[in-house]
Structures are given as structure tokens and as C-alpha cells.
Amino acid sequence: MQTREPLQGGEVDPEISADIAKFDHYLAEYLAGRVDEDTFRVFRLNNGVYGQRQGGHNQMVRVKIPGGVLTAEQLDVLAGIAERYSRGWGHITTRLNVQFHFVQLERVPELLRELAGVGMTTREACGDTVRNVMGCHLAGACPYEVLDVSPWVQAAFRHFLHHPYGQRLPRKFKINFSGCATDCGQAMFNDVGVVAVSRPRPDGTVEPGFRVFMAGGLGANPHPAQALEEFTRREDLLPTLEAILRTFDHFGNRDNKLRARLKWVVDRMGIDELRRRVLRERQLLLASSSWPGGIPGAVAELGDLPAGMAPGGDPTPLGTPVTFRVDRSGDPYHRWESTNVIVGAANGAVSAIAHARLGDVTAEQFRAIARIVRDLRITVRATNRQNLAFRGLSAGQLPELYRRLDAIGMAEPGAELARDVVSCPGADTCNLAVTQSRGLADDIGRALEEAGLADVGGIRINISGCTNSCGQHHVADIGFHGVERRAHGRPAPGYQLLLGGHVGNTEIQFGQRALRLPARAAAAATVRLVGRYAEERQAGEAFAEWMERVGGADALAEGLKDLDSWPDPLEHPEYYIDFGETGPYVAEIGEGECAAS
Numbered sequence: 001m002q003t004r005e006p007l008q009g010g011e012v013d014p015e016i017s018a019d020i021a022k023f024d025h026y027l028a029e030y031l032a033g034r035v036d037e038d039t040f041r042v043f044r045l046n047n048g049v050y051g052q053r054q055g056g057h058n059q060m061v062r063v064k065i066p067g068g069v070l071t072a073e074q075l076d077v078l079a080g081i082a083e084r085y086s087r088g089w090g091h092i093t094t095r096l097n098v099q100f101h102f103v104q105l106e107r108v109p110e111l112l113r114e115l116a117g118v119g120m121t122t123r124e125a126c127g128d129t130v131r132n133v134m135g136c137h138l139a140g141a142c143p144y145e146v147l148d149v150s151p152w153v154q155a156a157f158r159h160f161l162h163h164p165y166g167q168r169l170p171r172k173f174k175i176n177f178s179g180c181a182t183d184c185g186q187a188m189f190n191d192v193g194v195v196a197v198s199r200p201r202p203d204g205t206v207e208p209g210f211r212v213f214m215a216g217g218l219g220a221n222p223h224p225a226q227a228l229e230e231f232t233r234r235e236d237l238l239p240t241l242e243a244i245l246r247t248f249d250h251f252g253n254r255d256n257k258l259r260a261r262l263k264w265v266v267d268r269m270g271i272d273e274l275r276r277r278v279l280r281e282r283q284l285l286l287a288s289s290s291w292p293g294g295i296p297g298a299v300a301e302l303g304d305l306p307a308g309m310a311p312g313g314d315p316t317p318l319g320t321p322v323t324f325r326v327d328r329s330g331d332p333y334h335r336w337e338s339t340n341v342i343v344g345a346a347n348g349a350v351s352a353i354a355h356a357r358l359g360d361v362t363a364e365q366f367r368a369i370a371r372i373v374r375d376l377r378i379t380v381r382a383t384n385r386q387n388l389a390f391r392g393l394s395a396g397q398l399p400e401l402y403r404r405l406d407a408i409g410m411a412e413p414g415a416e417l418a419r420d421v422v423s424c425p426g427a428d429t430c431n432l433a434v435t436q437s438r439g440l441a442d443d444i445g446r447a448l449e450e451a452g453l454a455d456v457g458g459i460r461i462n463i464s465g466c467t468n469s470c471g472q473h474h475v476a477d478i479g480f481h482g483v484e485r486r487a488h489g490r491p492a493p494g495y496q497l498l499l500g501g502h503v504g505n506t507e508i509q510f511g512q513r514a515l516r517l518p519a520r521a522a523a524a525a526t527v528r529l530v531g532r533y534a535e536e537r538q539a540g541e542a543f544a545e546w547m548e549r550v551g552g553a554d555a556l557a558e559g560l561k562d563l564d565s566w567p568d569p570l571e572h573p574e575y576y577i578d579f580g581e582t583g584p585y586v587a588e589i590g591e592g593e594c595a596a597s
Helices: 014-031 037-046 072-084 105-116 150-160 234-251 262-269 271-287 297-302 332-340 363-376 395-407 437-450 519-536 543-549 552-558
Strands: 049-051 058-063 089-092 098-104 175-178 192-200 206-214 341-343 350-354 360-362 379-382 388-393 461-464 478-487 490-499 502-504 507-509 512-518
Touching (some): 014 037, 014 105, 037 049, 072 098, 089 363, 150 175, 150 297, 192 234, 206 234, 234 262, 332 341, 350 395, 360 363, 363 379, 363 395, 490 519, 490 552, 512 519, 519 543
Parallel strands (some): 175 192, 461 478
Antiparallel strands (some): 192 206, 341 350
8 A cells, every 4th residue: 555656657646746846836936035934944844844953955854654554666765765865764753754864955856756756745744734644553464453444544644635724733733543452553642543442233243443532642741642432433533533633723722832732722621622622523524525424435445354363363463562581592583583573363464573773774775675575575564663564474484584684684683672762863953852862772772782681572762852752752661851961060961761651552651750860871771770670570560560569760760860970071071972972062952843753
């Protein structure tokens, strides 16, 4: 399934062609000084082009990948873009986009044309719009799913792209789908989270449908999503989504961007009043020319029957720990198979995860993955932990897949293990970041490997370079967000540590603040926490459960206090220099355009 399929004869979707022609025209007008900076910024963002902290004409271009679905042809084009326009690699985000940095503004139109040739777009990937629509990367292959949400993701993407209500919203608007209550699609912290559920019919059969959650969000003030109603019929889903969007447009705060998301509407009017207004909007939506009632064409065409659970099987879907610890004495292939392979659906699906370190994929890797997809006749999707999931495999293909992934450095047993660290781009390119979060992620990975703890499972580590939570630190077992510290009269890079965050089973728990640490001490703190958890946990005990049993975040923070110390700058200058930098630390915060998550 592609985002937007090219038409016959090599033509592309006329709406996307019109977008590119318009961008070409107004870029020329801007460069000639006939369009002012503020106007062009809004226009640029709505086309998925985001300014970098380096200034000048350096741009980040964000490609929307609805549901994370990628074809071989698209992977080849992404490889070419990485080489010709960027720095040789692309970055998978926590929202299933692929980002390219250091693209020169003047070259953006030609880049957009290459994407359009394979049905891809950057339209509304940034700005106050309906952002990329996300879904479980195992949708259609998950043994627990109620419905395959893949076609629903595609239907929502198609409906809201270019939708008149989705162009100048009070703030960005995010939609996530999960095929079951396990919630691998992370529905519980978005403006709209859709979870497939079922209810009994009077005749004793079961009706599949959805439970819609709304008004969630992360950022500096995280809010859990709350249910709109107990059950939403399949025929009513898209009208429900549009009703929520319209209600947000009507009542969102247009005067204060810091209080503009849907979660703040709940704070102002209360969840009961918001529910009443959304349901009233849906009731009257039939009169609108954009009413999307009934089963969407994408769903009717592709079908949404669930993969189902194999009789007598004992599957383990991603979203729960695949294993609690890998046997390091095993050979590399079996270590990988035990952590990165998901088996058990009644339709015979076998899926496997390729570990993309820090979410980065090089041009060579993009092309190699495209060859794998073609040769093995399988499919691939990006994941919200910045990896790639191969789907439609047979068990006999796994050794060949492992061999080929190993050849391109993507065969680490990383899925759901401690080494699978998630990070936003941080101060490498983002205007809002105060620390080099990617550098910390690299340092934590190194420290865990050296300590023999990288294979510990059941633990998630996420890092953001600021409080905005693009790295989703609020919902990680161990989360960090960047802060500026001062010691010995000098500024220094630091991190706030949060512990016990979790999302799953249509529940969400935001991490509890523990303590602040020097950036250079964060890896040591992580090693202590992971090591202690590995030694002390009981069978099947999740990190949050273990944390509460041993005294909670405060007790764990007490055992790390010795790490919050600042040596003399002359003796240890590295404490006052951020990862990847060569000079003294300075918290340079530029003008924010839109958060990257």
C-alpha cells in the first residue's frame, strides 16, 4: 500500500503536483523579496519544510509515511534523496515520518517532485495541520488485533490531506490508530487515538468497531487522552474524526500557541462539555459537503479483517516485552531471532524487526532494504521506536533476512531491549533543543554494551533535547529531557531524569521526575538503573512495577544523587562541553516553528 499511488504513464496525483507548482512559484517570490518571511514560513511549514538551527537556507524536509508503509520504489527514492540533497542518511521519527536535514531551500521543489513520482508527499507534515496518520506497524499481522487498522490509517490520511479544515488549525493535530488494546500505535497521548474494540450483538455475535480517545498530548505538560464514547461503529469513524477536528478548529486557542492544543480545550471547558460539542458536531455533519460517512473506499477495497490468533498458539506481539533477557551464549542469529521476530498470527504471518540505530538509515541501507523487499517479496513498515518491521515473511526466509541485515549493520537484537534507545534530533539541528540528545543516546548505548546490559529486555529508554517530548521521554521506563545547568559559574548540559512512564492496554502513565544530572553522568545513571532492574526484578515484572516495589522514583533517585556532582572545569572540561561539540556549552535556543514529534 502506498501513500498516494502514481497515475498511469508516470503521472502523479494532481493535488500533489499542484502543491509542488505552488511551492516553486512562491519560493521564487520569496527569494525575490516579494513574499515576507512570516508568510513564507507558514507556507513552508504546511509543505513539510522546517528551518534548522544552522540558519540560512538549511532546511529539514519531513516526508509523511502514513502507517509507516514503504514500498521498494519509495525506499530507492529515499536513498537517492539522502545522497543528493542531504548528508547521506535519513532519520525515522517517532511519528513514522522520514526526515532529511541540511536540504538547501532552493532545491526543495526538485526533491518534492522525486517523492511525488512514487506517491509520497511532505504536505502537512509540519505546521498547524493534520499531521502524519500513524498506526501499529504490525497491523494485519498482529495475533491480538480486533481489526486490521492499515486501511483505516490510509483512509484517514486521504480524507484529511488538503481538507479545508486541516490547513490553519489553532495548532497541530495528531491521529494514531491501534488494532487492539495493547496499543502499539500509542493512541493514548494524541489529539485523537483510535483503538479497535468489539462489542456483543443481541444475536450473540460480536461487532468489531472502535473506541475513540481524544485530547491527549505530551510536551511540557502531558495530558492523557480520554474516551469520547464507549463504542464507535465502523461507519461512524471518519465522521467522528472530522467532528473532533472541527470542534478543535472552533474552540482551540488562537491567541496563545502555548495553550492551543486540544488538551487545553479540555482544561478550559471540561471533558464532558467537549464530548457534548463533538457529538453534536457529528450529528449535524451529514449536512456538510465533506461528510465522510460509511465504510471508506480504502477499507472496502483492502478489507480490515484481523490477522487473528493461532489456535493454541502463544504469540507475543511487539508492545509488550518480547523477552526479559537474551542468552548471550547463543549464536548471533538465534539471539536476533529470539528478540526481533514476531510469530503467531492465524494467517501465518511472520514479522521481523531491523534495528536502525538512533533511527538513522543510510542511502546504502535504504537501497539494501528495497532489494530485500523485492527479492523476498515481503513488505516493510517504519515503527514508532524508529526501526523497520519486515512483514509477510515465512519462517524459512528468516536466516536469509538476518544474513542480509547483518551485512548492512541492522541485525542487532534490538527490538524492545535496552539498546533500542529512542532520541529526537536534538541540538544537532532543532531550534528548540538545549542539548545534543543524539549524543547522549549514543553514550548510553555504548555504556550499556560495555556493562553487558544492552540485551536486557522489558525496558524502554527515550531522550528529548528539550521539554517538548519529541523523543517521547514521558512514556519511557527511563526518560531524559535536556536542561541547562550551571556549575562553578559556567553553563553546562544537563538532563532531567524521569522514571516509570508507560503506554499500553489503553492506559498511560507519565514518568515521574527523579533528579537532574550532568549530561556526562546520564549514561552511568542508566547503567545503574538497568543493572539493578535486571538483578532485582521478579519473573515477568515490568519496570514500573519493580520501581514501585523498591520505593518509587524518589528512592531510585536517592541512589543516584552522587552522580549529580560537578567537577572543576579545569580538571574535567568534558562536563562543560556537550556531546559532539568542541567548544564550551551554550544553550542556544532559536525561534520554534513546530515540534518535530
